[in-house]
Structures are given as C-alpha cells and as structure tokens.
Amino acid sequence: MSIIEINDLVKKYKKKKDTSIEFKLSIKNLVIERGKIFGLLGPNGSGKSTLIKLILDLIFPDTGLITILGISNKLKESRNFVGYLPENFSFPQNYSFEKAAYYFGLMNKWPKKEIINNLHKLYDELELTSILDKRVKELSKGMIQNLGLVNALVGQKKLLILDEPFNGFDPLQKRRVMKYLSKQNEDNNLTILITSHILSDVEVFCNQVALINNGEILNVNSKKNVLNDHGTIENYYFKYFDITGE
Amino acid sequence: MIRFIVKENITKAPFIILTILFVFFGTIIQFIDGSIGMLIYVLPTSILIMSTAAIVQSFPEIINHNRISLILSKSISRNEFLAQSLLAILITSYFYCFLGAFMIEFSVMLKTGHFDIYLFIVFLLYPLVLLFIHILNMAVLLKFNDSTFIFFVLFYVFYFSDVLINRNKYLQSAGIDYPATRYIVSVLFYIMPQIQSFQNMLVSIIKNHSFDLYLLPSIIISIIPTTLLLYIIANKKEF
Numbered sequence: 001m002s003i004i005e006i007n008d009l010v011k012k013y014k015k016k017k018d019t020s021i022e023f024k025l026s027i028k029n030l031v032i033e034r035g036k037i038f039g040l041l042g043p044n045g046s047g048k049s050t051l052i053k054l055i056l057d058l059i060f061p062d063t064g065l066i067t068i069l070g071i072s073n074k075l076k077e078s079r080n081f082v083g084y085l086p087e088n089f090s091f092p093q094n095y096s097f098e099k100a101a102y103y104f105g106l107m108n109k110w111p112k113k114e115i116i117n118n119l120h121k122l123y124d125e126l127e128l129t130s131i132l133d134k135r136v137k138e139l140s141k142g143m144i145q146n147l148g149l150v151n152a153l154v155g156q157k158k159l160l161i162l163d164e165p166f167n168g169f170d171p172l173q174k175r176r177v178m179k180y181l182s183k184q185n186e187d188n189n190l191t192i193l194i195t196s197h198i199l200s201d202v203e204v205f206c207n208q209v210a211l212i213n214n215g216e217i218l219n220v221n222s223k224k225n226v227l228n229d230h231g232t233i234e235n236y237y238f239k240y241f242d243i244t245g246e
Numbered sequence: 247m248i249r250f251i252v253k254e255n256i257t258k259a260p261f262i263i264l265t266i267l268f269v270f271f272g273t274i275i276q277f278i279d280g281s282i283g284m285l286i287y288v289l290p291t292s293i294l295i296m297s298t299a300a301i302v303q304s305f306p307e308i309i310n311h312n313r314i315s316l317i318l319s320k321s322i323s324r325n326e327f328l329a330q331s332l333l334a335i336l337i338t339s340y341f342y343c344f345l346g347a348f349m350i351e352f353s354v355m356l357k358t359g360h361f362d363i364y365l366f367i368v369f370l371l372y373p374l375v376l377l378f379i380h381i382l383n384m385a386v387l388l389k390f391n392d393s394t395f396i397f398f399v400l401f402y403v404f405y406f407s408d409v410l411i412n413r414n415k416y417l418q419s420a421g422i423d424y425p426a427t428r429y430i431v432s433v434l435f436y437i438m439p440q441i442q443s444f445q446n447m448l449v450s451i452i453k454n455h456s457f458d459l460y461l462l463p464s465i466i467i468s469i470i471p472t473t474l475l476l477y478i479i480a481n482k483k484e485f
Contacts (some may be wrong), residue, residue: 159371
C-alpha cells in the first residue's frame with residue numbers, strides 16, 4: 001500500500017529579472033510504500049526540500065497530483081497522520097521545552113489527555129526529561145532538534161517527513177533517535193521520508209533510497225539492491241554525482 | 247493555536263511591566279498636576295501606542311516562515327490559521343485595551359469621583375482598529391517577507407488617519423479642488439480607520455461625557471477589504 005503517490009509533478013521557479021526558468025522540479029511518478037524508511041539523497045539545490053514542501057502543500061505545483069494515504073495533499077485531512085521536521089524551524093524563544101512541545105502538540109487535533117501521555121512517553125524514550133524546563137533560547141542545537149522531533153512525532157503518526165533530521169545531534173543522541181525511529185518503523189509500521197547528506201546514516205537507517213538531481217529523480221532502489229550492486233550507499237551516490245571522477 | 251498566540255503575547259513581560267509603571271505614573275501625574283488635563287491627553291495616547299506596540303511586536307513571530315511551516319504541516323488549513331491568528335490578536339488587543347481602560351478609569355475616578363462607563367465602550371472599539379492594522383501588516387509581511395514594511399504600514403495608517411480626518415483643510419491648503427480627488431480622499435476616509443478620531447473621541451468622552459459611534463462604520467468597512475486582501479495573499483503564499 002502506498003503512503004505517498006506523486007504523478008506528473010512540475011514546479012518551476014522563474015528568475016525575477018527575465019522570467020526564464022531558474023529551477024524546475026519534474027517528477028513523472030514516485031510512490032513511497034507504507035512502512036518504508038525512504039532516504040532522499042542529492043546535492044544541495046537538487047530539489048529535496050522543494051519536493052517535501054510540495055508534498056506538504058507548503059508550496060504549490062504548476063501541475064501534478066500528490067496524495068498522502070490516498071487523500072489529495074490539498075486537503076488538510078491528508079496531514080492528519082503526518083509529522084514534519086523541517087531543516088529550519090522556530091519555536092517561541094521564551095517557552096520551556098515542555099511548554100513548546102505541549103502547545104504545538106495540541107495543534108494535532110488529538111485529545112489533550114492523549115497528547116500529554118504521548119509527550120511523556122516520548123520524553124522518557126528519547127531521554128529528554130532533564131531538559132524539559134529549559135527555555136527554548138537556552139537549548140543547544142541538538143536539544144532544539146529534539147524539540148522539533150518531538151513535535152513531529154507527537155500524535156498518531158503514520159508518516160514522518162524529516163528534512164536533515166540528524167543535524168546538530170551528537171553521536172549518542174543520533175544513535176538514540178535512530179533506534180527509536182527504527183523501532184517505531186518496525187512496531188507501528190511508521191513510514192519515514194528522510195533527507196540527509198550523511199550517507200553513512202542513510203546506509204544504517206534507510207531501507208529504500210532515491211537519488212534526486214536538478215529536480216529529477218535519477219534512481220529509486222532498495223538498500224539491499226544498492227548494497228549488492230555498489231557495496232555502499234556512498235559508492236552508489238558518487239556513481240551518479242561525482243562528475244570529476246575522483 | 248488561539249490560546250498559544252494569546253499566551254505568547256500576553257506573557258511578554260516588558261509590556262506588563264510597562265503597563266504597571268504606566269498606572270503608577272498616571273496616578274502620580276494626576277495627583278501632582280492637580281488637573282486632569284495632562285492625564286487626559288497623555289494617558290490615552292500612551293495606552294494606544296503601548297497596546298499597538300504590544301501587538302506589533304508579535305507580528306514578525308506570527309508570520310515567521312519557520313514557524314508557519316511547522317503549523318501548516320499539521321492538519322490546519324491556511325484559512326484556519328489566518329482566522330485563529332486574527333482571533334488571537336483580537337483577544338490580545340482586548341486584554342491590553344481593557345488594562346488601559348482600567349488604568350484611565352481608575353485615574354479619572356480618583357480625580358472626579360465618578361465612574362465613566364462610556365470609556366469602556368470606546369475601548370471596545372480600539373481592538374478593532376488594532377485588528378485592522380494587524381490584518382494589513384499580515385498581508386504586507388506575507389507579500390514582501392520583510393518586517394521593516396510594518397513601520398511603513400503603521401506610519402501610513404497613523405499619518406493618513408490625521409490627513410483623512412482633516413481632508414478638507416489639507417485639500418484646501420494644497421489648492422486641490424478637483425471633484426475626483428475629493429471623491430478618492432472621501433472613499434479613503436471611509437475605508438481607513440481613523441486612529442486620530444478615536445483619540446479625539448476618547449478625549450471628548452472624558453471631558454464632556456458625550457459619546458458618538460461615528461468611528462464604528464469606518465472601522466468595520468475598512469476591515470472587510472483588508473481581510474479579503476489578506477485571504478488572497480495567504481492562499482497564494484508559498485512557505
């Protein structure tokens with residue numbers, strides 16, 4: 001069963017001066033199956049974040065259709081079970097970690113009691129109880145990333161969209177988060193769409209990978225196949241992107 | 247989300263402290279001065295500026311793209327986001343305006359010994375003016391992505407408020423007598439809320455206990471097209 005389906009998607013960015021096309025994202029067909037940990041890989045400016053924003057209806061396509069769990073992404077209901085961790089995000093600076101997570105958690109339209117229970121479970125499992133009283137402005141990069149992750153996870157999530165999720169984490173935090181997400185994937189069939197430049201993380205974490213460049217999907221493959229054919233995700237990546245041949 | 251925005255604004259400590267200081271100084275002024283003249287002119291203006299500043303301070307945060315993308319990635323539509331933000335701003339404005347109304351009422355009561363109910367009625371209108379400014383600012387910020395435009399909007403609203411009220415005087419002194427110009431200025435008078443009129447009305451109520459609702463139609467009329475403009479901009483905006 002597919003969780004995300006993209007058909008004939010085109011998004012063009014035009015230059016302000018002469019209206020010529022500056023960047024074009026064009027995806028004929030892309031399907032992400034339920035229960036996958038799908039790694040979207042590509043160089044900076046290849047269209048990874050644009051694609052994510054298109055999926056979430058934060059930006060609008062020129063043409064094409066996107067569905068999430070069979071519902072058009074134009075409808076807010078399509079995001080009922082979606083958690084999103086953007087690359088850049090902002091929480092109220094004067095709020096404590098706990099308060100920020102609580103208020104943003106309430107926006108999930110889930111019973112308040114459930115949200116509170118869910119948050120406490122997340123704090124325990126991600127070992128965050130010691131930083132709950134800290135104000136957002138006092139949090140380190142890794143702690144803020146944890147807040148973003150908690151915000152993405154709270155509620156009944158079936159799909160997580162994580163844009164560079166491991167930025168700012170120290171190795172211990174990263175391992176803890178990966179372990180937690182993998183467990184959610186196995187136990188609850190949580191689908192995860194992730195972008196990352198850290199190829200070793202993708203190799204450990206994902207079970208399917210796609211390469212994107214200049215707004216086009218170059219290849220989609222299972223990790224198993226990639227490792228059989230190329231040995232490592234890094235070799236696979238450089239086969240497509242290392243134009244210098246080094 | 248409404249609760250979150252209201253709380254974020256109201257818990258901004260500097261404004262609470264300023265408000266408390268304001269009550270204190272307002273009371274002192276009124277005892278030292280011996281007349282309520284100064285109080286009448288200084289307090290309402292300052293309250294208005296303060297409450298406006300409190301709301302204005304929150305504009306960039308509410309429109310912060312990094313915040314909005316977090317909110318809109320949830321099961322919240324753009325229209326819900328707009329409606330809830332505006333409602334939250336209206337509630338915050340009422341909070342500050344009632345605080346201001348109590349301060350003025352308290353000071354005037356100390357001096358005159360009588361409680362002026364009209365003052366509270368006037369303060370029911372001011373949050374609508376703030377709401378108009380907020381809608382206009384949201385529209386401008388969403389369109390241009392630059393918070394410096396807020397000051398242009400405020401300058402425009404406050405400055406033209408005075409120009410529009412005294413439009414006949416300004417047109418006469420500028421030697422403009424074209425019917426089309428007069429018509430345009432008159433239309434603007436009805437679609438822009440006159441903050442200056444509000445100020446005049448407030449002073450007139452405190453001084454003469456006379457009350458006139460002439461500001462109300464202008465406020466309501468001005469909110470409708472600006473809300474429509476914001477709706478169009480917000481639904482086309484890419485985050």
